[in-house]
Amino acid sequence: MQAMFEAIGISPTVAIGAALVALVGILATLSLKSGSSSSASGLDSVGADPKARARRSSSASDGGxxxxxxxxxxxxxxxxxxxxxxxxxxxxxxxxxxxxxxxxxxxxxxxxxxxxxxxxxxxxxxxxxxxxxxxxxxxxxxxxxxxxxxxxxxxxxxxxxxxxxxxxxxxxxxxxxxxxxxxxxxxxxxxxxxxxxxxxxxxxxxxxxxxxxxxxxxxxxxxxxxxxxxxxxxxxxxxxxxGLEEGTDDAEEDGPACALPVKSVAPFKVVEVPPPAGVTAADTERDDLVGGRADEAHAASGGIAAASPAGGGWLDSEPMRCLTRRQLMAMGRGADPVRVRWFQAVPARVSARREVRGKTSLGGSTAHVELDVGAAGLTYGTADDAAVLPENPAEAVDAMCAHLGLDAAQWFTLEGDAIAPAIARAEAARGAGGAIEDPAHATLKPGERPPPFPVPCTVGRALQRYCDLGGLPSKALAGQMAHWAEKEDERARLARLVSTEGRSEWDEFVRTPRRSVLELFQAFPSVRPPLAELLHVLPPLKPREYTIASSPLAHPGSMHLAVSVLNEPKPPAPGSADAPGRRLAGVCSTFLAGGTSGATPAPEGAVVRVYVRKSTFKMPESTETPIVMVGPGTGLAPMRAFCQEREARAAAGEALGEALLFFGCRREEEDYIYRDELEAWAASGVISDLHLAFSRQGAEKVYVQHRLREQGAKVWALLSEQGAHVYVCGATAMGKDVTAALAGIAADHGGMSAAEATAYVAKLEKDHRLVQELWS
Ligand SMILES: Cc1cc2nc3c(=O)[nH]c(=O)nc-3n(C[C@H](O)[C@H](O)[C@H](O)COP(=O)(O)OP(=O)(O)OC[C@H]3O[C@@H](n4cnc5c(N)ncnc54)[C@H](O)[C@@H]3O)c2cc1C
Ligand SMILES: Cc1cc2nc3c(=O)[nH]c(=O)nc-3n(C[C@H](O)[C@H](O)[C@H](O)COP(=O)(O)O)c2cc1C
The missing domain is CATH 3.40.50.360 (Flavodoxin domain)
Structure with missing residues (x-):
């Protein structure tokens, strides 16, 4: 078992400070001004509970x-x-x-x-x-x-x-x-x-x-x-x-309902630094760093090609060009589960990108994206999952910088008692010539923590790569923002929005209009936290997963993704200056594939950071074992990978068993993705039966589960007589319907009662003969 590491985002001083605040017992009121709400320890007293004060002061055992x-x-x-x-x-x-x-x-x-x-x-x-x-x-x-x-x-x-x-x-x-x-x-x-x-x-x-x-x-x-x-x-x-007396009724000790969450103080400070050696002023312009000149120059110098998980090579362009991948991983070891990926993902160049829908004039787009992962030494299994670290569009970063008066090009590092040693060791290792020989460089000591993201870095890059600007803000974030509101009315409004009483107002103001983190800041212009606190409270920009749509047998060194581009209108936001034309452009799908929002997509040739997660989708060992694949929409991704693998193995002389593919979309001419490939595989026998369900083409809506039921006799024969495996990928609702359809088939063709049929499907799942990957 690994050594324990406390991942708490506040320092012990802060926690103790919060307890002291409870002792002092300054009660929360909305009339508290930000200037007066923070104690010397940087903690806010809003919501402190006088009863807790009484109890705590009578406690001898907690050391205060x-x-x-x-x-x-x-x-x-x-x-x-x-x-x-x-x-x-x-x-x-x-x-x-x-x-x-x-x-x-x-x-x-x-x-x-x-x-x-x-x-x-x-x-x-x-x-x-x-x-x-x-x-x-x-x-x-x-x-x-x-x-x-x-x-x-x-x-x-x-x-x-x-x-x-x-x-x-x-x-x-x-x-x-x-x-x-x-x-x-x-x-x-x-x-x-x-x-x-x-x-x-x-x-x-x-x-x-x-x-x-x-x-x-x-x-x-x-x-x-x-x-x-x-x-x-x-x-x-x-x-x-x-020190609670027996029978003490402290049922209503939850403090005032409108109390703000305790102020969370950054466990680091921001220190401005000059650009690392070799990085020119032009490189630090953010646009140049996103697949731009800095990346190009770096790749040309063999930087990316030299990157290797085995150590030695360079991770990336820009600040990290001075750190090896292993140094970065050492620096990030012990980071929070989400953040550790920022240290560990490898750069992969976008080597091809194309639209795979037949028609996009009705709206909607699905991009086929190919990533050159071979150069970074990244390997994957057929139908594993790729996790991509997205980047915010330049517009969002610029808007945040403009709103808060930040200089996007400024380089900085993070310093904190618990962070400094991790950075120092990574840098010491660099001095020693790159490879980390000494395990001490890779291990955090008790109480140490890695920086929350790789530094040094520019302000623009930090906002672009590491902070979620486009997602739905949490009430926890809004509560923290309230602490930084310079105007009392904004502070009171935020406090109201995050309170229990303000739940419907929160829904109306934030959830229904799908206001983003950036838009929430824009709605409260007096909220201007210092950079360290901003970086501390902004939610981390999380990786997005994509089921890999290729087989390494067919495309060694290349990884294909089928990315459905999320871009839809947002309902009007009350009080928003740009209410009519607001759109929700999915951060990662826009970044990978491009969209219509004016955002900057990762262009062909750009570098995308990615890592691989093992998935449960594994083809049966023998290509002769029949498979039933159900993959409507981008749920087709792993099925495409399977088809590629079957084709490659057949070419190598392996015999193919039956393979049924159920694919569904709205209309044949519109979103029947990878049509040519599927039809070619159906013709060559890689797919033995191709069943299509177009939901908006005829008078009645037809979905994959309907097609599956239509093929019930065959599916049952394959399941009951030939040990077929079933794979389902795509939307959660579809997964439920397909599971029900399978139970229906077991009942209809296997003569089972409803309960027996449900148990049969559950057993298929337990035996890994029914594998589902559902995500939306
Ligand atoms: C295992 C797995 C495999 C996957 N495979 C694929 C695949 O092969 N192909 C594919 O296209 N996708 C796949 N996905 C989905 C993919 O990971 C992403 O979720 C998808 O691309 C959308 O990400 P995004 O960054 O573009 O959108 P986001 O920016 O993450 O937005 C997604 C959703 O977040 C919510 N949201 C975001 N911003 C707001 C806001 N301001 N207000 C309210 N709600 C908001 C909305 O519900 C929105 O629909 C997979 C997911 C998983 C878990
Ligand atoms: C790919 C995926 C699979 C999920 N599977 C389940 C599930 O089987 N059961 C469930 O109750 N929730 C499931 N969820 C919902 C998550 O548990 C939920 O979103 C949770 O908030 C995630 O917490 P985390 O961010 O800490 O991982 C799933 C979510 C995703 C994205």
Missing amino acids: DGVPLMIFFGSETGTAEEYSKNLALEAPRHGFKPHVVDLEHFVPEMLTGELEDCDDETKARVAPMVAESGPLAVFLMATCGEGDVTNNARNFVTWITGDDGEKPTTSKLRYTVFGLGNTGYEHYNEAAKITQAALEGAGASIVVKMGLGDDDGDLESDFADWQKTIWAPLRRAVAAEL
């Missing part, structure tokens, strides 16, 4: 900085991680000292509280996290894939479920769980449910009922509602340590 509370997160795309940090900001208000732990870094002693037999290092790390009366923990668990546990939580779940052979005992643990899921998926919040059941099985006591949040609705509000219910029971669980 709260009862330890562990906040574990299992997160794939960063939401659970973000919520953990928000919860940690609130904890001191309620008498707790939070320890946020990425489940990747969990050690069993944190939950067993048995520290006697562990080594000194573990003891020193874990002891401060365990309350006197035993461990107290909150688990925030996201579900990914098809009811899967997130990657960073796998070791933990294996341990707690006893899947590694030994059932653990955690009888001293008091805990609660919140699940982050989506009701669109068949296995709703499975990871949270598994966690709760396993903890119960291990003898831990649940102190607050598990909460389940639905990303198909309003996940942030689900979490806020649940969060309100946890503090009183958590406090009761450690009543003695908090």
Whole structure:
């Protein structure tokens, strides 16, 4: 198990400061001005609870900085991680000292509280996290894939479920769980449910009922509602340590409903630096850095071609041209799960790009994008997933800089007590000639943290690559913005919007018109945080996944993506100057493929940063095993990869079994993507049966599940007699309908009852003969 690393986004000083604020007990009111709302420690007193003050001052055991509370997160795309940090900001208000732990870094002693037999290092790390009366923990668990546990939580779940052979005992643990899921998926919040059941099985006591949040609705509000219910029971669980008298009724201790979240202070400062040696003033113009002259010059000098995961080569152009990929990875090791990718992704040149729809005049575009991954040494398996690090359009970066008066070309680095050593070691390694021989360069020491993104960097590049400007803002962000509002009316409005009472106003002002982070800043012009605080509070720009639409057997060194370009009108935004023409241009699909929003797409020849994630889509070992592929829209991507692999293996002499492909789209002439290729494969036998469903072509809507049912007898014969594998890719709603269609086929052609048919399909899935990858 890896060493524990606390991923909390606030420094201990901040957490202690927050507790002190609770002690001082300055109550939240909307009349607080920003100038007067921050304590010397940089913390805001809004919402401090006088009752907590009384309790805390009577507590002898917490040393004045709260009862330890562990906040574990299992997160794939960063939401659970973000919520953990928000919860940690609130904890001191309620008498707790939070320890946020990425489940990747969990050690069993944190939950067993048995520290006697562990080594000194573990003891020193874990002891401060365990309350006197035993461990107290909150688990925030996201579900990914098809009811899967997130990657960073796998070791933990294996341990707690006893899947590694030994059932653990955690009888001293008091805990609660919140699940982050989506009701669109068949296995709703499975990871949270598994966690709760396993903890119960291990003898831990649940102190607050598990909460389940639905990303198909309003996940942030689900979490806020649940969060309100946890503090009183958590406090009761450690009543003695908090000095709570028995029977104390502290049910309404959640503070004023309109309280702002505690101000989160950046654990780093921004220090302006000159451009790194060899980078000219012209290079630092952002436009030149995006696939422009700097990239070109760098590639010409062999930089990108020399990059290799094995170490040695250069990662990138621009600031990182002075760091090797391994140095960067060392610098980023221990970074938050989402951010670590910024250090680890490799650059890949866009070698081809073309439209694959027949007609785009009705709106809509699907781009075929080819990435030259061979040069960076990146390999992948047929139908794995590519994760692309998108970049914000230049317009958005310029608008943010103009709005906040920032100089996009200014170079800076980040300094902080916990960050500096990681940067210093990476730089020391550079001095030593590139390769990191000394493992000390690659390991964070306790208390150290990597910079949140690679530095040095320009302001423009930081906003372009690392900060989400176009996404839907969270209330947590709006709450932080309120702390920086110079005008009282703006501060009050933001406070209202994030309050429980202001929920419908938030929906009207932000969710319904799909206002972006940038637009929210523009709506509150007096919100002008310093750069360090801006970089700290802006949400990270997350990687986007694409199911790889090629097989390395057919295209070694090249990776193909089928990218549906998201570009649709936004409903009018009240109070927005540009209300009529606002559009939602998907950040990554626009970046990769181009759009109609005026954004700057990654041009052919540009460099896109990418990494590979293993997917569950694996072809049967033998090409003779029949396959049934259901992939409407861009769900066709992995099926195209499979067809390429079958074609290549057939050319090498392997025999092909049957392959049914069900493809669907709106109209034959409009969005029947890769038509020529599919028809050629159908003619050559790579696809034995091609079934098409055009939903808007005839009088009745026809979807792939209808075609599947029509072919029920054949599908059943392949499934029941020949051990066929079924692959489904695309929208979640379609996945549900296809699963139901398969059960229908089992009932109709296998003579099963409805329950038996459902169980049959579940068994197919369990045996990995039904594999789904659903994403929207
Ligand atoms: C495993 C997997 C495989 C995938 N494979 C493919 C594939 O092969 N091809 C493909 O085209 N896609 C694929 N996707 C989807 C892809 O990852 C992206 O989600 C998609 O391209 C949209 O990303 P974007 O950055 O363009 O849009 P984003 O900018 O991320 O916007 C996407 C959505 O976010 C929300 N949103 C964004 N901004 C706002 C706002 N201001 N207000 C309200 N809501 C907002 C909206 O719901 C919007 O529809 C896959 C996804 C997964 C998880
Ligand atoms: C590809 C993908 C698969 C998902 N699978 C499930 C699922 O099987 N069950 C579920 O309840 N939610 C599922 N979700 C929803 C996520 O759990 C939810 O969006 C959550 O907020 C993600 O949290 P994270 O950002 O911390 O990973 C899925 C989301 C995606 C993008």
